[in-house]
Amino acid sequence: MEQRGAYTPTPPPAWTPRTDPAPLLPDAEPYRVLGTPAAREADPELLRRLHTALVRGRRYNTQATALTKQGRLAVYPSSTGQEACEIGAAFALEERDWLFPSYRDTLAVIARGVDPVETLTLLRGDWHTGYDPYEHRVAPLSTPLATQLPHAVGLAHAARLKGDDVVALAMVGDGGTSEGDFHEALNFAAVWRSPVVFLVQNNGFAISVPLDKQTAAPSLAHKAVGYGMRGRLVDGNDALAVHEVLTEAVRHARAGGGPTLVEALTYRVEAHTNADDAGRYRAPTDGDAWRAHDPVALVEAELTARGLLDADTLEAVRADAETMAADLRARMNQDAPLDPMDLFAHVYAEPTPQLREQEAQLRAEIAAAAEDRPEGTPR
Amino acid sequence: MSTTVAAKPATMAQALGRALRDAMADDPAVHVMGEDVGTLGGVFRITDGLAAEFGDERCADTPLAEAGILGAAVGMAMYGLRPVVEMQFDAFAYPAFEQLVSHVARMRNRTRGAMPLPITVRVPYGGGIGGVEHHSDSSEAYYLATPGLHVVTPATVADAYGLLRAAIASDDPVVFLEPKRLYWSKADWNPDHPLSVEPIGRAVVRRTGRSATLLTYGPSVPVCLEAAEAATAEGWDLEVVDLRSLVPFDDETVCASVRRTGRAVVVHEAGGFGGPGGEIAARVTERCFHYLEAPVLRVAGFDIPYPPPMLERHHLPGVDRILDAVARLQWEADS
Numbered sequence: 001m002e003q004r005g006a007y008t009p010t011p012p013p014a015w016t017p018r019t020d021p022a023p024l025l026p027d028a029e030p031y032r033v034l035g036t037p038a039a040r041e042a043d044p045e046l047l048r049r050l051h052t053a054l055v056r057g058r059r060y061n062t063q064a065t066a067l068t069k070q071g072r073l074a075v076y077p078s079s080t081g082q083e084a085c086e087i088g089a090a091f092a093l094e095e096r097d098w099l100f101p102s103y104r105d106t107l108a109v110i111a112r113g114v115d116p117v118e119t120l121t122l123l124r125g126d127w128h129t130g131y132d133p134y135e136h137r138v139a140p141l142s143t144p145l146a147t148q149l150p151h152a153v154g155l156a157h158a159a160r161l162k163g164d165d166v167v168a169l170a171m172v173g174d175g176g177t178s179e180g181d182f183h184e185a186l187n188f189a190a191v192w193r194s195p196v197v198f199l200v201q202n203n204g205f206a207i208s209v210p211l212d213k214q215t216a217a218p219s220l221a222h223k224a225v226g227y228g229m230r231g232r233l234v235d236g237n238d239a240l241a242v243h244e245v246l247t248e249a250v251r252h253a254r255a256g257g258g259p260t261l262v263e264a265l266t267y268r269v270e271a272h273t274n275a276d277d278a279g280r281y282r283a284p285t286d287g288d289a290w291r292a293h294d295p296v297a298l299v300e301a302e303l304t305a306r307g308l309l310d311a312d313t314l315e316a317v318r319a320d321a322e323t324m325a326a327d328l329r330a331r332m333n334q335d336a337p338l339d340p341m342d343l344f345a346h347v348y349a350e351p352t353p354q355l356r357e358q359e360a361q362l363r364a365e366i367a368a369a370a371e372d373r374p375e376g377t378p379r
Numbered sequence: 380m381s382t383t384v385a386a387k388p389a390t391m392a393q394a395l396g397r398a399l400r401d402a403m404a405d406d407p408a409v410h411v412m413g414e415d416v417g418t419l420g421g422v423f424r425i426t427d428g429l430a431a432e433f434g435d436e437r438c439a440d441t442p443l444a445e446a447g448i449l450g451a452a453v454g455m456a457m458y459g460l461r462p463v464v465e466m467q468f469d470a471f472a473y474p475a476f477e478q479l480v481s482h483v484a485r486m487r488n489r490t491r492g493a494m495p496l497p498i499t500v501r502v503p504y505g506g507g508i509g510g511v512e513h514h515s516d517s518s519e520a521y522y523l524a525t526p527g528l529h530v531v532t533p534a535t536v537a538d539a540y541g542l543l544r545a546a547i548a549s550d551d552p553v554v555f556l557e558p559k560r561l562y563w564s565k566a567d568w569n570p571d572h573p574l575s576v577e578p579i580g581r582a583v584v585r586r587t588g589r590s591a592t593l594l595t596y597g598p599s600v601p602v603c604l605e606a607a608e609a610a611t612a613e614g615w616d617l618e619v620v621d622l623r624s625l626v627p628f629d630d631e632t633v634c635a636s637v638r639r640t641g642r643a644v645v646v647h648e649a650g651g652f653g654g655p656g657g658e659i660a661a662r663v664t665e666r667c668f669h670y671l672e673a674p675v676l677r678v679a680g681f682d683i684p685y686p687p688p689m690l691e692r693h694h695l696p697g698v699d700r701i702l703d704a705v706a707r708l709q710w711e712a713d714s
Contacts, residue, residue, distance in 0.1 A: 132493045139457070140489055144481045150447050151482070154454025154462075161436055162458070180474070184447030191442055346492040347527055349550040352580070352627035 019228050026221035026233040030265050033240040034298045042240055044308050050087060050239045051299045051309070052317050057083040057107040058296055059321035060116060061270075063328050064106075064123075068274045072332050074125040077104045081237070081269035084295035085201045086171075087111050088242030089264075092250050093169055100139045100152040100170040104201075108171060112136045116324065117331045126336055146176040149185030149198065156194040156253075167195045167253045169246070175206025177220050186261065190227040195253035197246060198261045201236060203268035208281040224261035236264030237295040240302075266290070340366060387570055391539040392562040395425045395501075397574070398543035399463060403433050409547060410455065411438045413448055413465030413501075422467060423503060423562055445475035449500065453482055456496040463547055469504040470513035476521070483552045484527030499546045500554050504532075505598045505648050507560035507695055509688040515559075516685055517649035519597075522554040523625045523658070530625040531579055532556040534600035535567035538623060541577030549579060558598035566601055582629035584636060588618035591642035591708050594633060594659055596622040599646045599696060606701040615705055625655055633659070634666045641672040642708040646696055651679030673708045 033039050061080040068076045079086060082104075090099060090111035101109050106119040113136045121130025122141055129140035139155075142148035152170035159166035176182055177200055189196045200220050204211055217223055224231030230252075234245045242264055249260035267290030271278040303309035344351060344359040351359070388394035403409045411429055413421075417440035420427030429438035441448050445466060452462035466472035472479075479500065487495045506515035522530045529551055533539040539557075546553035585600060586607050593603040600621045607617035620636050622629065637643045643663055645656040656677035663675050678696045686694045 127489065129490045129493075133457070133490055134493060140486070140494070144477065147450065147477060147481060150450025150478070151454035151457065153447075154451035154456075155458045156454070157451060158455040158458035158460050161460075168454075181446055181450060181477075184442070184444040185450065187442050187444065188447045188451055342491075346488045346490075348529075349487070349495060353630065354628060 021225050024225045024228070024230050026219060026224070026231040026263070030233045030235045031241050031245055032235045032238050033244060034238045034302050039240060039302050040306065042302070044306070046091075046243070047240070047299060047303055047306075047308065050084075050091065050243065051296075051303060052320065053087045053091070053107075053111060054083045054239060054296045054299055055317050056321045056324050057087055057110070059325045060107065060110065060328065063325040064120065065270070065274070067120075067329070067332050073120060073123050075273045075275060076120075076123055077273045078270035079104050079107055081290065081295070082201055082203055082266045083107055084239035084242055084298075085199070085236040085264045085266055088239040089169060089171070089199050089246045091243055092246035093167065094250075096137070096164070096166050097250070098137045098139065098152070098155055098166060098168045100148045100155075100168060101141050102145070102148065102171050102173060102176065103141050103143050104173065105141065105171045109138050109141065112138050114138055116328050120328075120332065121336075124332065124336065126338070146172050146179035146181040146185070149181055150188060152196050152198075153185050153189045153192070153194050153259075156189075156196045157192050160195060165195075165254050167197065167250050169197050169199060169250070171199050171201065173206065174200060174202040174204070174211055174214055174220060175209065176200075177223065178206075178214055186223070186227045186229065186259070189259040190229045193256065193258040195256075196259040197249040197253055198259065199246065200261070200263045201266055202263055203236075203266050204287070205268055205272070205281070207272045207276060208278075210281075219263055221261060221263035227261075229258060230260045232260060232262045234262060234264050236266030237290070237293050237298060239295055239299055388536055388540060388574075389565055389568055389570075390563050391533070391536050391557075391566075392423060392425055394536045394539040395543055395557065396427060396429070398540045398547070399426060399429060400432065401574075402463075402544055402547045403429065403437060406461065408459060408461045409437075409463060410460050411463045411465070412441050412452065414441060414443045414467055416440060416465050421465060423559070425501075425557075425562075426465065445471055445473075446478050449475040449478040449483065449498075452498050453478065453486070453496060456498050457494060461497045461499075461547060463499040463501065466500060466502045468510075468514045469502055469516040469518045472500070472502050472518065475500075479522075479528070479552075479554075480525050484525045487551070488527060495550050496552050497547075497550050498552045499543075499549075500552070501543075501557060502554060503557045503559045503562075505556075505558050505560060506685060506691050507598060507648075509691075510559075511688065512685070515688075515691065517647070517680065519556055519625060519647075520649055520654050522556075523655060527552065528626060529553040529579055530556065531623065532558065532597035532625070533623065534558065534561065534585075534597055534621050536565060537567050537569075537572065537574070538577055538621075540574050542579065542623065544576040545579050548576065553579070556597060560598050561601070564601065577623075580624045580627040580629060582620050582622045582624070582632040584618060584632070585621045586617070586619040588616040589640060590615040590617055591644065591705055592618045592620055592633075592636045592640045593644050593646055593701065594620050594622065594637075594663070595646040596625065598648055602696065602698060603646050603701060606698040606705075609698055610702060610705060613702070613706075617705065622659075628659075628662070630662060630666060633663060637663050637667045637675075638670040641670055643667075643671075643675045644678055644701065644704045644708065645675065646678045646701055648680045648695055650682040651677050652682045654679050676704045676707060678704045
């Protein structure tokens with residue numbers, strides 16, 4: 001019988017961490033610029049551009065919400081309060097870069113140069129994306145959560161394989177970070193060192209579910225460490241801070257440094273959409289601190305303090321936003337020209353025989369309906 | 380590590396590998412990606428030698444994540460590449476289903492044609508190889524119910540090559556279903572026959588006959604041919620139609636055959652309830668009712684989760700079950 005105590009366990013194989021996690025960790029405090037002395041260094045032209053876009057963005061949000069109440073939009077997920085995240089981030093991209101927006105990110109899409117009316121095509125109930133994704137390098141607004149993130153990774157990967165220094169910015173909400181596609185996209189991007197920047201707009205709620213029921217992580221930016229990428233935490237209501245952090249992340253990605261996960265802390269001032277009743281899950285005073293920390297007011301205060309914004313300039317910026325809103329109203333109040341045959345036009349490059357039959361059927365139905373109609377009645 | 384590709388494919392597996400190789404050689408936009416497709420050459424060795432020949436960027440081992448693989452392929456296709464994605468096994472493709480249904484199938488449509496996605500999704504499918512759970516599903520009904528996808532499945536060596544080349548060349552996304560148990564089959568292999576690209580959407584008559592038509596595809600094609608041979612002992616002369624493509628569906632070839640024979644049986648491994656056979660039987664009945672001498676019958680797998688390998692022979696439609704159905708087609712004689 002073997003003697004007890006004679007067994008010497010073999011030592012396990014040596015282990016060392018693959019990456020030092022320390023440089024990947026986000027700072028303890030979200031990065032802020034506006035309201036600090038550092039803001040005095042900011043380029044006046046950048047501040048003015050941010051301001052104009054923020055004012056227009058706020059006005060676009062109120063106008064789109066009004067259009068929903070008038071039945072012109074099927075639904076509108078307002079980004080009031082989150083304008084700085086969307087505009088500060090989109091402004092960090094070069095023209096050759098790509099944006100992958102979620103359904104709430106219409107302001108980022110507009111910041112890329114897309115016509116505001118086209119950004120509402122999907123939401124007015126026309127099932128087309130509304131814009132040509134290649135014209136401004138903006139992917140279609142994604143309704144499923146986080147599924148557009150792996151697309152951003154794939155596009156950035158393909159661009160790098162072709163030798164183009166293109167960066168993809170992928171946007172997602174706090175709720176979307178719980179989805180499997182979020183994990184798979186971040187993991188792919190880190191393994192491939194893809195030139196991608198992931199921006200999480202943490203606005204506190206996934207429809208009604210608050211962040212503490214969404215994640216147990218110290219912050220969403222901390223999730224980056226597990227993938228081997230850098231995590232950054234930024235004040236999402238500070239347009240200048242968002243712009244700086246995103247610009248640095250884009251530069252890092254373009255230089256071959258790989259992806260970054262940025263968490264922008266913000267607050268969803270309105271309900272999820274007009275179909276949601278925020279009164280069921282939060283009190284009217286919830287978020288008061290965030291409302292006081294308003295992204296438009298923050299930039300205006302900085303511009304004013306530096307003597308870059310007088311009453312006339314402010315009036316001009318607001319008038320420009322009113323013009324945009326009036327144009328939006330006028331064009332959205334026109335009925336969209338719809339061709340029923342469009343139903344079949346783009347399902348396949350070459351329609352199947354089955355679709356050709358169905359197309360003929362619909363054409364005949366429409367012709368028959370037109371014959372039944374008494375002469376002189378409108379179509 | 381093997382770096383050679385068979386000069387002339389003798390098996391379906393070799394034909395598929397050859398199709399990938401030729402497509403990659405012809406078009407630098409073609410990228411093969413998936414779990415284990417690189418160094419290992421795929422668990423079925425379909426991609427053997429491609430990484431060595433074209434590099435590990437063009438035949439890329441990815442992280443183990445099917446949604447991520449297909450999702451990344453979407454972005455790559457957006458940027459002008461032609462990704463060919465391997466899903467390894469039928470049931471492993473399910474995590475990628477959301478990407479397939481919510482994005483791959485409808486991106487062309489939602490962008491009014493601006494953003495086509497020429498992606499080929501290779502799904503090894505079906506049973507009969509003694510695979511354990513989650514390795515033998517016949518998942519075709521899920522795909523053919525999704526508008527915007529082509530759904531193709533070869534049954535011969537020549538078709539494996541020709542249809543895969545066509546799938547990769549297609550500007551539409553194609554779900555390319557590979558019958559696993561035919562990977563090593565040499566059916567229809569003719570060393571003197573030149574390799575060709577087979578257009579998607581055409582069925583083919585594999586055996587002509589006058590008594591009844593067997594409508595089938597993929598792994599059930601050889602079984603039907605065997606049944607047709609056995610049926611001659613009963614005096615039945617069966618026609619066998621290999622559908623090859625479920626979407627688009629070749630109504631013309633199918634109906635021409637059924638109108639000639641007046642009787643039809645649809646044969647497939649997938650479960651019958653909600654399976655492709657129901658759709659095919661309905662189409663045939665709608666178009667050929669006055670030519671039919673008997674109802675269109677289905678011989679399908681049972682409506683059960685795929686059984687363990689020791690029982691799968693009781694589940695898979697075999698020659699006897701097909702012949703029983705053909706016997707039931709002799710309506711006038713019985714009634």
